[in-house]
Amino acid sequence: MTSGNLTAKRILAIDDDPDILKLLAIRLRAAGYIVDTADSGEAALTQLAITRPALVISDLRMPGMDGMALFDAIHQDDPALPVIILTAHGSIPEAVDATQRGVFGFLTKPFESKVLLEQVELALRTSSTPNSTMTGDTAWRSAIITRSPMMENLLAQAQLVAMSDASVLIQGESGTGKELLARAIHQASTRHLQPFVAINCGAIPEALLESELFGHSKGAFTGALRDHDGLFLNADGGTLFLDEIGDMPLPLQVKLLRALQDRMIRPVGARDSIPINVRVISATHRNLTAEMKQGNFREDLYYRLNVVGLGLPALAERREDIPLLASTFLQGLSEKYGKKVQAFAPEAMELLLAAPWPGNVRQLQNIVEQTVVLSTTAVLPATLVQKALREDIGAIMPFETARKHFERDYLVKLLKATAGNVSQAARLAQRNRTEFYKLLQRHALNPALFKQDELPE
Incomplete structure (x- = not known):
């Protein structure tokens, strides 16, 4: 899992000018921040679907989704996330409008490093809620x-x-x-x-x-x-x-x-x-x-x-948590019942990922407990999970049906649920790898971004 300290230092920077984006990232990293970058508002939303930064810094004028449209999209889901807007076309009316709508800061390019870092530090300090009762941040x-x-x-x-x-x-x-x-x-x-x-x-x-x-x-x-x-x-x-x-x-x-x-x-x-x-x-x-x-x-x-x-x-809305929750429950329940169960078989985990989960996390915990109680091997097989679910698995819909609703959202959910494993995602979508890669390219989705590796220090 992402640690609280690392998350508190993570910044998402967006600019359609690659030179400015590179300079912005260098200055922020030199100051000790972890920086993710995106070259468009659309790409930024994809990045936000993968991880939550502590701060967003975005160019105002960009093709397609501009900085204010991106801000509106971010704050519709996460009003607590601070956003700083950068622009080479700064004006008093724009700045006033941005701040009235809730943008944290408004800086004109070219920006001085000192001014930028002061604004960043203020945004992070203002949006954080220090609490002496916590060990670390979480x-x-x-x-x-x-x-x-x-x-x-x-x-x-x-x-x-x-x-x-x-x-x-x-x-x-x-x-x-x-x-x-x-x-x-x-x-x-x-x-x-x-x-x-x-x-x-x-x-x-x-x-x-x-x-x-x-x-x-x-x-x-x-x-x-x-x-x-x-x-x-x-x-x-x-x-x-x-x-x-x-x-x-x-x-x-x-x-x-x-x-x-x-x-x-x-x-x-x-x-x-x-x-x-x-x-x-x-x-x-x-x-x-x-x-x-x-x-x-x-x-x-x-x-x-x-x-x-x-x-x-609902658990069905955050399927990327299913492997983490299931593994955590498995560890605790194995100790409780004195079993030496260590993991789910890949096919068993795919069943868990695809289940509808009307009972949410409580139901998932109950399913894991049933499988642990009945287990006789170190790796839980799909047959035990299927028996515990007591119903046909079909929460992840066939690809053609999903495309009618929202193709890109479907692909993002698959990549999040499988931690960027294209083979597993393709199987869940009932598509071959070549076709699946073409779909990812069509939506500018990079599977590597969804891999749940430890974040850099």
């Missing part, structure tokens, strides 16, 4: 296993959000790791030394949920033999994670809204309210917009919870 998110640029973008936003007390709503399918992300945000926050308390709002009967959240006084109802603090008080000073918030009954939504607005709770059966100091992170697999339209979820509570929204991608 301890706060160590439980989240990924090499996906999509996930790296999400984690960069999560780290920025963590340093505030804003309420966060995490949306994603079941099994994508919403609680893991919530715990990571807590670890990156100033509340990390205080409790992280989690509750599944859909797993507790409505009659008991109010007492679990707000507590109760002795004698408040039958069976209330003593005072009970409740989870808001248990989490005081820290973070309360409300999982499956979309399943919370409407009457309780009203009481939760009042507690969040007033920063006060009243235990069941109590006369007096109690002040609270809690950061709330909530999560759901439901479409809350649709739930609001149907009258199942309060709009005012939605906006109170969704000060910052984060969307976790």
Whole structure:
């Protein structure tokens, strides 16, 4: 996996002038930065699909996609990634427009090295979120296993959000790791030394949920033999994670809204309210917009919870993580069950890469556990994986169907999933190597860029 320190020093530089691009790369590398280069906006987007840099420096005027169009495309997916624009045609109106739209900096060519490096240092310092609780840069998110640029973008936003007390709503399918992300945000926050308390709002009967959240006084109802603090008080000073918030009954939504607005709770059966100091992170697999339209979820509570929204991608959207996740699970489960299983057979890994994964990472972990339990060899065969999946594998569609949707995106996903292995990618696409290479050339895709080698120091 990419280390946090290396990622923090990685810069993507884009210019259609090869001499300027070379000079820019030399100056940045001389200052100790790791530099990737691209000669067009389109090529830059391909590079961004492979790895997330800490900063993008782009020429403004380029054939095809210009610098501002590239900036818009980047910030649509990753608003936390800083972008510096370079131009030989600088003007005050352009600079004002760029900065108003969110561009971090605007430099006119020819640029002085000192000015450039000062701007770069400022951009990296401003966009980073130092945290004394971390060992290195990634301890706060160590439980989240990924090499996906999509996930790296999400984690960069999560780290920025963590340093505030804003309420966060995490949306994603079941099994994508919403609680893991919530715990990571807590670890990156100033509340990390205080409790992280989690509750599944859909797993507790409505009659008991109010007492679990707000507590109760002795004698408040039958069976209330003593005072009970409740989870808001248990989490005081820290973070309360409300999982499956979309399943919370409407009457309780009203009481939760009042507690969040007033920063006060009243235990069941109590006369007096109690002040609270809690950061709330909530999560759901439901479409809350649709739930609001149907009258199942309060709009005012939605906006109170969704000060910052984060969307976790499905496992099928980050297939490049499947080999990494599967291997990590395999290692841990082999130790758990005392097995000497060391790896998946190539055909078994291809089945995992192609599976639809409706249950996401949780389902993948379950599949790996089943295969480890049943294994009798050091290398897991495809037959065991196929048995565990219990369904025909067909998530990677035939090539002709994929081309109707988005040919280039399909090829990028294949190369990411196979770490640039053209033979394996061609087999998954059901195409011979010669034809597959022609397709890669048509879209200017270099398989070598997708190889998951260790990054240079």
